[in-house]
Amino acid sequence: MLAMHFMVNKKIMKLHNLKHPEQKVNFKQAVIEGIGKDRGLFFIDNFKPMSNIDELLEMDFVTRSSCIIHHLIEGELPFKKVNEMVKAAFNFDIPVVKVENNVACLELFHGQTLAFKDFGARFMAQCIAAFNDKNHVTILTATSGDTGAAVAHAFYNIDGIKVKILYPKGKISNLQEKLFCTLGKNIETYAIEGDFDDCQRMVKAAFDSDEIRQKHNLTSANSINISRLLAQVCYYFEIASQCKDKELVVSVPSGNFGNLTAGVIAKTIGAPIKRFVAATNSNDTVPRFLINKVWQPNKTVETASNAMDVSDPSNWPRIMALFNDNLEDLKSVITASIKTDEQTFQAMRQLQQLNYIAEPHTAIAYAGLVDTLKDGEYGVFVSTAHPAKFIETVEEVLSIKLPVPEALEKVRNLQNLSVTMTNDTGKFNQMLLE
Numbered sequence: 001m002l003a004m005h006f007m008v009n010k011k012i013m014k015l016h017n018l019k020h021p022e023q024k025v026n027f028k029q030a031v032i033e034g035i036g037k038d039r040g041l042f043f044i045d046n047f048k049p050m051s052n053i054d055e056l057l058e059m060d061f062v063t064r065s066s067c068i069i070h071h072l073i074e075g076e077l078p079f080k081k082v083n084e085m086v087k088a089a090f091n092f093d094i095p096v097v098k099v100e101n102n103v104a105c106l107e108l109f110h111g112q113t114l115a116f117k118d119f120g121a122r123f124m125a126q127c128i129a130a131f132n133d134k135n136h137v138t139i140l141t142a143t144s145g146d147t148g149a150a151v152a153h154a155f156y157n158i159d160g161i162k163v164k165i166l167y168p169k170g171k172i173s174n175l176q177e178k179l180f181c182t183l184g185k186n187i188e189t190y191a192i193e194g195d196f197d198d199c200q201r202m203v204k205a206a207f208d209s210d211e212i213r214q215k216h217n218l219t220s221a222n223s224i225n226i227s228r229l230l231a232q233v234c235y236y237f238e239i240a241s242q243c244k245d246k247e248l249v250v251s252v253p254s255g256n257f258g259n260l261t262a263g264v265i266a267k268t269i270g271a272p273i274k275r276f277v278a279a280t281n282s283n284d285t286v287p288r289f290l291i292n293k294v295w296q297p298n299k300t301v302e303t304a305s306n307a308m309d310v311s312d313p314s315n316w317p318r319i320m321a322l323f324n325d326n327l328e329d330l331k332s333v334i335t336a337s338i339k340t341d342e343q344t345f346q347a348m349r350q351l352q353q354l355n356y357i358a359e360p361h362t363a364i365a366y367a368g369l370v371d372t373l374k375d376g377e378y379g380v381f382v383s384t385a386h387p388a389k390f391i392e393t394v395e396e397v398l399s400i401k402l403p404v405p406e407a408l409e410k411v412r413n414l415q416n417l418s419v420t421m422t423n424d425t426g427k428f429n430q431m432l433l434e
């Protein structure tokens with residue numbers, strides 16, 4: 001009976017391509033294909049509210065998250081399977097830490113690579129493993145740092161999946177490199193003599209070759225994969241569960257706006273959150289859009305919060321879709337804030353006064369939150385990275401010495417297993433064919 005039910009449900013197309021609405025897919029296809037025709041994003045057709053919110057908020061994180069994801073994929077996988085996947089993916093703590101009377105911090109950095117990307121990457125790995133009906137697939141991806149680590153750890157030791165990660169040699173921090181280039185087993189890392197754009201070009205060229213694609217069953221572990229967003233929806237409910245009966249305002253440090261998209265999905269399906277702050281650094285395309293209604297990305301500028309140095313955030317169309325492209329509705333739920341590096345450092349010092357040590361991305365969320373918080377509201381700023389991930393900046397700005405967390409200490413003296421290669425596309429493709 002269960003098997004029959006599963007087969008019928010698999011045929012239901014519940015997602016569409018935002019650029020080409022006629023392209024309909026189910027969750028499995030959206031996960032495996034990653035991106036639609038014309039590089040359009042896959043998104044769920046309509047988000048149905050959950051009915052049992054009070055009950056949901058009483059559950060433990062893993063059970064509740066399983067219910068949320070099962071609801072969002074409308075039973076495309078049986079509950080038991082979703083529950084196993086969630087349990088394997090979310091195997092770390094997610095505390096809400098009180099910082100002031102009416103302000104707390106949601107710490108999303110207790111995973112293997114000390115950044116919130118672990119949530120999305122680990123759940124995506126579970127999805128790809130669950131939907132993979134070939135004997136073996138290869139994830140090929142380029143990284144400028146953090147995503148590589150999250151992806152490598154997420155897929156580490158998963159049967160039937162090989163991971164090849166390209167990164168620019170000498171252009172990421174030593175500790176960052178050690179975090180994902182020392183794993184071995186099914187994780188292969190390539191230090192490319194070139195920059196990040198070279199790495200991306202090489203990955204693209206490999207995908208362009210039918211021969212290579214077929215030989216390796218190539219898949220990308222793209223940051224716009226829908227499975228990542230679903231994973232991230234879950235921790236917004238955790239805020240509501242740990243801070244009950246409050247007028248919640250949640251501030252999200254934003255770059256590519258996946259994190260905020262997940263927050264708005266959570267609210268749409270019933271998480272009791274009053275409103276959001278979209279907190280950016282000087283890459284302020286979204287805040288300017290909310291004021292001028294014109295989408296006008298500037299040249300990307302480098303900041304101390306480099307994971308948010310994105311001037312043309314690819315998830316924005318998904319947020320617009322959640323408000324049926326109605327900008328006034330959107331502005332009643334999302335306000336924006338822009339912080340320069342100097343203001344970011346100021347916020348880090350302010351937090352230090354409150355006995356809370358934060359790295360730059362987190363501090364931007366805090367600064368954006370306290371700017372707008374009104375009487376009676378309770379503010380939660382989202383912390384996306386452990387302070388030790390940005391140790392140089394934190395130590396310099398706050399004049400302190402940070403202890404190195406265990407996850408980093410463990411890898412510090414391991415051997416780097418990366419293979420060094422030139423940025424020659426032909427040579428790389430040839431190697432993939434041997």
Ligand SMILES: *Cc1c(COP(=O)(O)O)cnc(C)c1O
Pocket residue numbers: 115116117146253254255256257258259260307308361384385
């Ligand atoms: C990726 C990242 C962000 C930005 O998240 P988006 O979902 O791209 O908006 C913020 N902080 C850190 C530390 C990140 O790694």
